[in-house]
Amino acid sequence: MIDEIKLSNFIDYASKLNGYEKGEAHLFLDRLFIAFGNRGVQEAGASLEFQIKIKGKTKFCDLIWPGKVLIEMKKRGENLEKHFTQAKSYWDNSYDKRTEYVVLCNFDEFWVYNWNLQRDPLDKIPIAKLPEMWRSLAFLCPEKVEPIFGNNLVEVTKEAADQIAKLYNSLVNRNIEREQAQRFTLQCLVALFAEDTGLFPEKGFFYNIIDDCIKGQSSYDLFTLLFERMNSKEPATGGRFKGVKYFDGGIFNKINPIELTPSELDLLSDTSKYNWSKVQPSIFGSIFEDSLGKEERHATGAHYTSESDIMRIVEPTVLRPWRERIAGANTLTELNEIASELSEFKVLDPACGSGNFLYISFRELKSLELQLFQKILEKFSSAKPERLRSGIKGSQFYGIDINPLGVELAKITLSMAKKFSADEFNLFTRQYRFFDDVEEPLPFDNLDNNLLVDDALFIDWPKADVIIGNPPFQSKNKMQEEFGPEYVNRVRERFSDVPGRSDYCVYWFRKAHDVLPEGGRAGLVGTNTIRQTNSRVGGLDYILSNDGTIVEAVSTMPWSGEAVVHVSIVNWIKGGKAPKGKRRLAFQYGERKDGPWEVHDLPFIPSSLSPLTDVTGAKILATNKNSGACYQGQTHGHKGFLLTFRERDELIRREPEAEEVTFPYLNADEMLGTVDSQPSRYVVDFQPRDIFSAKKYKNTFEIIERTALPARQYAYNEEKERNEAARANNPKARINRHHEMFYRHWWQLSYGRGELILKLSNINRYIACGQVTKRPIFQFISTCIRPNAALIVFPLDDDYSFGILQSTLHWEWFKARCSTLKGDYRYTSNTVFDSFPWPQWGTLPLDDSDGMEARLRKSPVKIALKVAKAARELRALRNKIRAENNFSLRELYRTLELPGDNPLRTAHKRLDDTVWEAYYYGLPKSMHKKDELEFLLQLNELCARAEDSGDEIIGPGLPSFCKDEDYFFSEDCIIFTRKL
Incomplete structure (x- = not known):
């Protein structure tokens, strides 16, 4: 596994270094890689001083090994906690080189992170202990060796949540009312957390109560007495519960005694053996609910969300504006004003679930507040430490959810946040040698008026400076099935100007923008169809046309957890205070979280969330719409x-x-x-x-x-x-x-598609493509075969039409205008086909000042024949390669994703060249040499203008001047070869 001699040599070498970041970091890292079995950093495929673009500026991380680890070095003796934000920023912006692990190192210690899992380090490894702790850095090995960590909070959280859920399920299974079982279980959860975070008078306090009940004392009495003490402002002056502090928080304001069975006491005893101080609140609630059964979770559209995905909203929407203000503040007055404003800053999650987004916002704002105080103390000697009191409170955070259990969990999650943040603040005060323990974690904040059980679409939202969250994912097609027509009607009546075929999450986008104050920010997750068709019109189009600016977005990415869904993430600001500079738009492709990223820094992000020419405003062409040339197959x-x-x-x-x-x-x-x-x-x-x-x-x-x-x-x-x-x-x-x-x-x-079937009865073959597809593959099919609804059917039988549909021009329009399903493109007639302009062959009434008349002398029939010929040759080549290699069409087209010469790529290029020639015919030079979408959008506008003026345009299919030419027609197609 590991060469102990190499490891020992590395430790000896590192001990002799001075620990200078600039002069010795690269030598240190190269020797580290050798110690783990590599020939060196470069030989392993890693890069030193790797460039990363952050807000238009170039930064350099010390090492990146794509897909594996990013390492940032600091000088010997440096407090690594201070450099968390820098390393996180490098990781956040590495995108296509995104690594699983991040390591901070100061020549004496390694802190290992995996921000897809948790914020806290997975392990801290002193170099001297590498021989026994090397598995924490096993991802440095050239071969695959599974790392082992000492602080994997996710695993602890999963096990603990499952155990406490078993208690709840047991109570419900013996007919205790759900609400009563829920409250009792959550009260036990708080007690377990208190046990391991020092909130009870002594270690083992709650465990001893459980143990006494197992030995025969009444759980009905002892648990009730404990919970009453935790709800009492008057502490007990004697007896068993002396020293139990007042917890409040709302969870103990109602106590229903329950006599636990022996098996339930054993279960609770096992549960108490977990270290609840290591439980990760940001995911606990979701995992706990998941343990209660998946059916209910699906019915409310809730999904598990990882911390790294939550931070894609919390960082740009909640934290970055404050971070930039702190960095730009140069006077003590400015910094004190920021501290004061932070204490009034309000955050709302109108679909809060178990409080994941609110917890991380609370935690990160508290951490940012400490950075603010640190700057004050280090930069201004006149600052008085005793005045630095944390002003951020749980009462600044608001949430709404229709699920009562989720809301109760959110209250507990924020209570946990208060305890952890208090510990962090008190450690800070001791480091700077002023008041010890200045922030008390108890009593918990009573959030009954902050976290509400209700349908957010039908109540007034609390006033907030930012709105964040992950609204339910139901699509327009699932809403009726999930909610029933009565509820869907209520929603559509309440939001009558939102298109009825919008996805459910669109209503949250719409309402969020309406209630935001001037200068307010929002960051929401939506299905990736929010950038398409009716959903885009109802949401992002509305936001941009009503004083909104998208400042950062992810166009599409696979979402966290079990839900097989692709999402879009949109962060925007309302009003005229949008920051200057480039806007970052990212894409993550594939079905997996480790798929490749593509990143664009743009001057403006359109509602299509696309870096390409925005074609969302293209017009429906009546000639196309009425052509009867595009149908979905039979359902x-x-x-x-x-x-x-x-x-x-x-x-x-x-x-x-x-x-x-x-x-x-x-x-x-x-x-x-x-x-x-x-x-x-x-x-x-x-x-x-x-x-x-x-x-x-x-x-x-x-x-x-x-x-x-x-x-x-x-x-x-x-x-x-x-x-x-x-x-x-x-x-x-x-x-x-x-x-x-x-x-x-x-x-x-x-859906028998009678009109389509009638058209097919008059021809021998038709063109089809997959309705949902990753690749542009069109094919002729014999009309003796009926098309399923998974096919889009074009009842056109000529090779020219095939060439236009198979061209890159049509594919780019398809991608830009279509809706999507799980990251794949979905062809729809109303968005793609009805607006797609076909070659016009000089028929548009245009200014002839730049020599169009001369170009019109070329034979349009000959150019159209070139398109048909290239289309036939492409299909012939496809058939030949498939026959020789036993390929499916999908396998064949996957070869285009590989580098190197490929005759299929050449054939497509030949077809595209002829199609461009057909499109250019009769058009001015000013329209030539543009990108596909810019050209097609301009042509769409010209065609729409011509139709508005009463002029005819050329629509789908073979132009009339070609129909007497037999050469446009061939016979190859998919035929049904089976005989009875």
Whole structure:
């Protein structure tokens, strides 16, 4: 594992250094890497003096080993705690080189951090103890060796939360009322925390009470007496509970005695053996709730959130403005004013859950306050230490949540924050040799009026300087299912000017901006569709058009914890006080938290959260919208409509005429992900037949009657009950008739796309792409195959149209205008296709002053033929490579993500060149040589203006001047090769 001789040699070498940061840090680090089995720093792939951009300025961290560790060196004897913020800033801004671990070192000691897990060091390793503690730095080894840490708070927190949750579950399982069980469990939780943080008169105080109950004394009596003492302002002057201080905080204002069973006492005894001073409050509440069952958690849209993700909001929205003010303050008066203002600063989380965001804001503001005091003491000798009293209080923090348990946990979380912050402040006072223990952690702040149980969308929010949080993640499609039509109607009526198809979180963005004061800031997490379509219009468009400025954002990233969801993070300011300078916009790609980052420093962040030309304002073109050239495939709606090959064969043997109503049924995964791109199922499609005509296919009809009809009847009845309940409360409530429609036509597919199927009956092949995709892959499919809803279908059969749709121009428009699903792009006709301008071939009424007439002499047919030819050649090459290598289309296109020569890349470039030539035809030179989105947006504007003036534009499909040319049509496509 580790060479002890090399390690010993390193320790001996380090002891002889003077510990100068500038002159010896690189030598020290190189020897450290050698001690752990590497040939050296550079040989391992790490970099010294690595450049990191922070707010437009270049900084240098001592070492970065991408994906593994960032190391920042300080001189010997330096207090490493003072350099936490600097190292954290380097790590925050390293993005695509982001490391799992960060190490602060002063030549004598290593402090190891993992800020994806916790703020506190995972371990502190004196160099002299490296032989026995080397596993804490095992990530330095060239081979993979799992590190072992002595202070992993996450693991302790998970185990402790699970244990205390078991007590709650046990109480509920023996029919104790949930509210009573909840309060008793949380009171025990506070006692456990008090035990290990020195808030009880002596060590083992609570454990001894548990032990006495196990030995026969009454838990009904002893726990009740303890909790009453913790709620009493008058301390006991004698007896067992002498010295128990007043806790308050609201959690002990109601005490319900409970007699615990022997197994519950044993459980509590085991729970007390954890070191509760090591529990991480920022994640405890979420993990505790998770231990109570996932179903309830999903119903409220709550998700576990890591500290590093919370800091993406807390740092720019809550801390950075204060940090910059402190750094820029040069007089004692200025610093004292900042301290005074900090004590009045108010933070609100209107979807607070168990208080994670509020806890971290409280903790970090307290830490910032200490940095302020430190600057005062070090810079101004006239400052009087006795006047430096912490002014930040729990009562400055507000929260709202609909979940009562979450709110009670938030109160306890902030109480824990008060204790930990008091300890940190008192340590600070002792270091600077003024008043010892000037801040008392007890009593806890009573936050009953700060943390409210309610629906934030329907109450007035407390006034606050900043609003932060992680609102519920329900999409527009899930809201009806999760909340029912009555609630959805209430929300839409309350926010009538928000588009009805907006995601649920958009209402929080909207309300947050409305209630912010002038100069107020907000930082919220949203589904990554907040930057798209209706959600963008209802939220970010509204914010920017109402005096809001986005100062920092993450366009998309996978979110913490178990939820498979991609989010956007937006930090903005309301009013004219937005700071000058660049705005940072980041992207993280892939499904994993360690995926690659892309970072842009921009003068302005648009509502699309994109560094590219903002095309959110592109116009819908009536020519496209009315063309009938883009559809989603068929939605079967119930598995009863699907037949395996075997089931269909048996059906045909019994009922040969069933061949008229059963069809091969292709989905996107089959088209893209299988070697032969073949359907694996048939679909029963009776359209356009009414119930009488459908019933003539007796055996086929019976299959649907037996499988789909009961399910549709059940769904309809449930919908009817919800609608009746909604109308009972509000006769004008909008109701959902979704399942009623399916029930009325139960023998038909949910969405049979009759208009599309009619169009397909007149051609031999159609173009399709995956509705949700990572890559631009379009394909021709035989019309004997029915397209599933996972495909977007273009009923166009010519090679020119294929070339335009397969081009990079169309793909860039697709990416910029589409919605997304878990980080993948989702094609929609109304956002992508209906606004996408096709080549206009000189038909637009434009100024001819720069030589367009000469260019119009070129044959448009020949240019269009070049597009068709390049499209055919591309498909032929794809088919050849796939056949030779047994590739699926998806596997083939993944090769484009690799460096090096690739004939597929060359073929795409050839197609793109011909498509550009088609687009440039008849357009002025001023529109040439622009990026794809800038060009298409300008062309979209010209086309929209022409339509507004009553002029015709050229829409999707083969232009009329090409339709007599047979060369535009070929025959290759996916055909169904299976025979009965």
